[in-house]
Amino acid sequence: MPEYTKIDLPEHPRLSENIAHFARALRKAGLRAGPGRVIEAVRAVEAVGFTSRADFFHTLRAVFVSRPEERAVFAQVFRLYWRDPRFMEHMMAMMLPAIRGVQEDRDARDAETRAAEALLDGHAPDMPDSGADELSIEVDASATMSREERLRSLDFEQMTAREVAEAKRMLSRLRLPVNPLASRRGKAATTGPRLDPRRTLRAAMRRGGEIGALQKAVPRQRWPNLVVLCDISGSMSQYSRMVLHFLHAVANHQGQGWAELHAFTFGTRLTNITRHLRTRDVDAALAAAGREAQDWEGGTRIGDCLHVFNRDWSRRVMGQGAVVLLITDGLDRGAPEALAKEAERLQLTARHFIWLNPLLRWEGFAPKAEGIRALLPYVDSFRAGHSVASLEELANAISRADDTGEKSRLMAEL
Structure with missing residues (x-):
């Protein structure tokens, strides 16, 4: 100081x-x-x-x-x-x-x-007088949405600065729980359909070789890893900031079930920001992640970045039964054949491959871009990711293996 x-x-x-x-x-x-x-x-x-x-x-x-x-x-x-x-x-x-x-002389x-x-809590700009004394209008608001309900469904890119701050507070309260996986390893149990021959023989040896009772076992529970690949190109900038705010809350909240959370950003290159999300202060965490990712708001090379991930990081962070969360609009500047090859490889190593695409918010969305057509066949679930409500739906569907989102409908249009 x-x-x-x-x-x-x-x-x-x-x-x-x-x-x-x-x-x-x-x-x-x-x-x-x-x-x-x-x-x-x-x-x-x-x-x-x-x-x-x-x-x-x-x-x-x-x-x-x-x-x-x-x-x-x-x-x-x-x-x-x-x-x-x-x-x-x-x-x-x-x-x-x-x-x-308005241009400012320095960044915050x-x-x-x-x-x-x-x-500035409670302060608002002076609004012009609308002449309320001259004209009185009665509006029936009984069927209107509440402010919080409207904010939940509002597109991140259409929010004002004050609405973004409120949405971030809502995202910080969201959770992303996951169900445990059944391991091949077993643990002792009093009842169950699975026989434990080793414990049965050890008990028999203590009785002089006589088997008194059959020992049972149940599968041990293990928790999957969550691997997030987030697009930070120019078209995804606002959505990426909100999703990373949500992931920071997931990474710093205990008891959600994930063994480990690994986060990567990509635009023109792949950047590992896992250690930054572990910082308790969300502002410091996202600022450090922004400094680490030098390609923020740049171009998009999804295929090249997925190739680097599959080559350098997949074996280190995926583990067995990892859930992969891909956040991108699918607008790639590389060859679609290379993108399809890397997406197929990623699907084979993941237990569940989920794609969040903010473009899915449009009712007339169709898989016309080459990058979207290359990625779509190799994801297990295709969902929107443009609002607080869409991330809440992700939390409800992430543990359902049968959830495909909009993939089936869009695959029929290919």
Whole structure:
């Protein structure tokens, strides 16, 4: 944290009220900042003083930050609240759709969006007067969808910045459970149709060779791996960001059944971002993944990237009975014959191969692109992936081996 000589305070400062409001912003951003910590912060500032900005920063951070992943959010909220009023205008311009296209002088850093949302909570742009006093219109809204229901079915690409933030919160609560697989290995059981000859013979040896009872066994349970291949080309940019936000929640929630989750991004090259998704803070995780994937919003070479995965990563991450999740629109710039060959190889090594395509949201969608026609025969399930509702449907269908989605209908059109 850089040193500053003095903090600019108003002529009649209300430091306690400012610290209390600052704590509310931290609480909205996800930190634990209750009334007890507010009192501790006021007393700490009174004891330490605030001759320099760095002392003030570290004093408040010592009180409000209890986990390493909270440091980035705290630093951004502190900078926005105590340092730079102009940045509030910058974040307003970035978050409000009315002025979304305004060019800004720099990109937002890690956790700045969460910090700005916490500080701007409840604020909205001034709307022009529509003349409500002159004209009154009554509308029957009894059959309209609720706001949350509308947001669930809304296309990711059509969302405003505020709707994207709400959709991300909904995605962070989604789960992707999977059923266990039956292993060839067995474990002891009192009943069951399967005979355990080894345990039976060992028990007989203890009785002098006399078999007193037949020992039974049941198959052990094992959990599959989830392997995700996510397209980050220009046409998939917005969908990829939302899906990766969902995958971060899956990777950091215990008890869903997956043995391991491996995530890869691809555009013109394949990038392994598995270790970044394990970071607890979602903003830091996706920012690190974006820095790792240098081909974000570039071209698409699905066949070449699948070839690299099959050659270099398949044996290391697939295991036995892995579920492969492919997120792409299928618009490939390579040869369709090579793409079909790599897709067939990937299907043979996976227990279940699922393709999420945001283009499936259109009612008149047809498999006309060569990349789609090359991929479609080798996937087990073909589903839409453009909204919160489509990802909820994926969670309900991922454990059903008989689920094919829209594949059967589209294969008839080939």
